[in-house]
């Protein structure tokens with residue numbers, strides 16, 4: 236049975252109780268449910284701790300392997316059937332949430348203003364990077380798009396997460412701006428909706444309001460060859 240991914244419906248869940256369903260090589264732990272986000276979709280994995288009877292096991296990596304969310308801990312000792320308390324490193328996760336929502340705003344602006352398709356993205360706790368398929372390489376225009384993204388962030392738009400039938404979702408034009416990356420072949424898609432601005436099928440964790448992002452700062456643009464543009468940004472809080 237696949238573990239329940241608690242972060243899908245509550246990105247602000249920091250602690251949870253769970254039962255270990257399997258242990259591989261002593262250090263790879265699968266739980267019946269988890270708030271730990273596994274590496275994927277440009278968003279890095281969560282770190283944190285699993286506590287069992289007061290003993291701490293550090294989660295150094297979380298990944299998805301054949302459908303299972305696996306928590307790599309720093310030492311052996313956990314056993315199948317153990318009850319644990321999971322605690323995610325919130326500062327790290329929250330930074331990644333802010334960067335992720337900012338990436339959606341930037342993608343939305345670049346797509347609406349220049350018809351750019353997103354070909355890749357990578358978030359980090361102190362910087363973000365997005366790759367676009369875009370004919371022009373014009374730093375001034377890019378800077379203007381960043382200004383627009385900043386104006387969206389300041390609008391305090393709510394971000395809602397809900398599910399939608401795949402067929403219905405794929406008929407919404409703004410939903411298909413990921414070049415060559417079709418959402419997985421499932422009936423229901425998880426939609427991240429920046430209300431009144433942008434909707435996207437997405438498995439990541441996001442803030443509740445664009446206001447939480449802070450200031451979106453354009454740091455660098457690179458010309459990666461034919462139609463391939465890369466922009467970097469950082470976020471600043473007041």
Ligand SMILES: [Zn+2]
Nearest residue numbers: 335339437439
């Ligand atoms: Zn996303």
